Amino acid sequence: MIKISALNKTYNEGRLNEVRSIQNLNLSIAANDFVVIVGANGSGKSTLLNCIAGSVLPSSGSIIIDGTDVSRLPDYKRSRWIARVFQNPLSGTAPDLSILENFRLAALRTRSKSLTIGTTEAFKNQVEEKVALLGMGLEAKLEQPIGTLSGGQRQALTLLMAVMDELKILLLDEPTAALDPRSADLVMKTADKIIKEYGLTAVMVTHNIKDAYTYGNRVVQMSEGSVLRDIEQEEKKGLDVATIYEWFG
Amino acid sequence: MDFYLTAILQGLCFSGIALGIYISMKIFNIPDITTDGSYTLGGAVSAVLLSSGYSPLFVLLIAMLAGAFAGACTGLIHTKLKVNPLLSGILVMTALYSVNLSLMGRSNIPLLNFANLYTLLRIFDNSNLNTLLILLLCVLSLVIIISYILSTDFGITMRATGNSETMIRSMGVDTDRMKVIGLALANALTATSGYLLTQFQGFADINMGIGIVIAGLGSVIIAEVFISRLSITSVSTSLILVIIGAIIFQSVLALTLSMGIDASLLKLITAVFVLLIVSLPKLLFKKAL
Numbered sequence: 001m002i003k004i005s006a007l008n009k010t011y012n013e014g015r016l017n018e019v020r021s022i023q024n025l026n027l028s029i030a031a032n033d034f035v036v037i038v039g040a041n042g043s044g045k046s047t048l049l050n051c052i053a054g055s056v057l058p059s060s061g062s063i064i065i066d067g068t069d070v071s072r073l074p075d076y077k078r079s080r081w082i083a084r085v086f087q088n089p090l091s092g093t094a095p096d097l098s099i100l101e102n103f104r105l106a107a108l109r110t111r112s113k114s115l116t117i118g119t120t121e122a123f124k125n126q127v128e129e130k131v132a133l134l135g136m137g138l139e140a141k142l143e144q145p146i147g148t149l150s151g152g153q154r155q156a157l158t159l160l161m162a163v164m165d166e167l168k169i170l171l172l173d174e175p176t177a178a179l180d181p182r183s184a185d186l187v188m189k190t191a192d193k194i195i196k197e198y199g200l201t202a203v204m205v206t207h208n209i210k211d212a213y214t215y216g217n218r219v220v221q222m223s224e225g226s227v228l229r230d231i232e233q234e235e236k237k238g239l240d241v242a243t244i245y246e247w248f249g
Numbered sequence: 250m251d252f253y254l255t256a257i258l259q260g261l262c263f264s265g266i267a268l269g270i271y272i273s274m275k276i277f278n279i280p281d282i283t284t285d286g287s288y289t290l291g292g293a294v295s296a297v298l299l300s301s302g303y304s305p306l307f308v309l310l311i312a313m314l315a316g317a318f319a320g321a322c323t324g325l326i327h328t329k330l331k332v333n334p335l336l337s338g339i340l341v342m343t344a345l346y347s348v349n350l351s352l353m354g355r356s357n358i359p360l361l362n363f364a365n366l367y368t369l370l371r372i373f374d375n376s377n378l379n380t381l382l383i384l385l386l387c388v389l390s391l392v393i394i395i396s397y398i399l400s401t402d403f404g405i406t407m408r409a410t411g412n413s414e415t416m417i418r419s420m421g422v423d424t425d426r427m428k429v430i431g432l433a434l435a436n437a438l439t440a441t442s443g444y445l446l447t448q449f450q451g452f453a454d455i456n457m458g459i460g461i462v463i464a465g466l467g468s469v470i471i472a473e474v475f476i477s478r479l480s481i482t483s484v485s486t487s488l489i490l491v492i493i494g495a496i497i498f499q500s501v502l503a504l505t506l507s508m509g510i511d512a513s514l515l516k517l518i519t520a521v522f523v524l525l526i527v528s529l530p531k532l533l534f535k536k537a538l
Binding site: 053055074075076077079080082083084086090091092093094095096097098101102104105106108109110111113114115116117118119143145 | 398400401402403404405406408409412413415416417418419420421422423424482
């Protein structure tokens with residue numbers, strides 16, 4: 001599904017403050033893989049995720065998604081395959097717009113936004129049903145600005161929004177970093193459920209060792225901009241939290 | 250009475266600027282001051298075309314297109330050349346001064362002897378009431394059209410662009426393109442004000458736009474006070490409040506002038522008035538705490 005070859009990303013190239021964020025990184029992610037990326041701060045995890053999403057363009061190397069070379073495509077043209085959940089709950093939703101309007105935008109992720117009214121009763125009912133599945137009682141508040149909700153509620157809604165339109169790849173950038181433990185748990189469970197239910201390919205960056213252990217079928221440790229460890233399904237089952245913890249020792 | 254009616258009429262004429270500023274500042278979150286130039290551009294285009302005998306409705310279309318073009322220039326300079334939006338606006342505004350002067354050929358074009366929008370319909374004998382009716386119709390159509398646009402899928406996209414750029418890009422939207430369209434729309438509305446006022450006052454003047462951006466800002470800020478106090482989320486109500494803001498703004502200025510204050514102090518009073526409406530709610534709120 002995603003094939004990354006010889007990827008490099010250097011910030012401020014040739015200057016004193018040059019940062020080589022990604023160095024000759026190769027990574028192949030199969031369809032239906034749920035890859036968890038761990039690594040110390042500055043190891044290039046977020047840059048890698050941003051390169052896949054297209055909000056950062058690589059210095060060299062190629063990224064192929066579903067057979068298409070997307071290396072030079074801007075982020076908004078990759079939305080036909082990719083949906084994202086950001087570390088900051090504010091980034092994944094438009095706070096002043098209502099829940100319904102946010103969902104409407106999400107439902108049009110791969111399509112053009114025309115001059116017709118899309119927030120119809122039929123659409124509202126459809127969103128109500130989806131939101132009710134979260135069990136947060138938000139289905140009664142669809143007209144409320146999404147910015148009035150808590151971070152956990154917004155992250156959970158962002159996940160639902162991701163699957164409002166055809167989706168192949170879900171990118172999660174520390175989705176629970178800003179949340180309390182209970183909301184974090186709920187968001188991770190929702191993510192896992194959606195990924196399985198819709199057969200998505202998912203890449204998650206996290207600092208939470210427990211999540212890296214619990215979720216996903218593959219764990220990748222990054223260090224200094226390249227892959228240090230890559231542990232697949234069978235072997236991952238044999239890991240325990242303490243072992244992953246030791247990687248950071 | 251006629252004095253205040255004139256203020257209301259002027260407020261209605263300025264509602265295009267107010268709506269334009271609302272779109273650029275509140276919806277797109279871009280401080281755009283192309284306004285001074287695009288307002289005069291609307292006036293200049295109207296004066297030139299009306300005095301050549303074109304029909305007022307056709308002239309409206311051309312004036313709006315001219316304003317949209319000016320706004321698109323600001324948008325392109327800002328997004329493609331990565332110039333700060335405030336500076337982009339100043340550049341286009343400055344350039345427009347020469348454009349307007351060349352268009353007009355002289356610094357003032359009188360329009361008193363030509364057919365205009367306000368003489369299209371004759372319902373009342375009193376020409377001011379007649380003008381009021383036509384202006385209300387114009388402004389109402391603008392509000393209806395804009396609130397429709399803002400509630401469509403495209404309009405939601407516009408609103409999200411100024412609200413959360415990362416989010417809307419991940420939803421497959423080219424935010425640069427949206428900003429250019431937004432600024433074009435905002436300045437088309439501003440030019441509409443130029444069109445309305447030129448015919449209302451009976452002439453176009455090269456200096457008519459100087460400092461006019463404050464009329465739009467003032468109106469939007471007055472509207473904001475109501476919008477935040479009454480926690481209004483509906484787009485159409487907000488637009489109507491912006492129009493009311495424009496009328497209040499002009500009425501207050503008319504009131505100060507009627508108290509016998511020197512007209513040369515008008516801009517100073519305007520600035521102080523805007524300062525007051527920006528700062529007063531905050532000061533009062535502080536006290537309440």
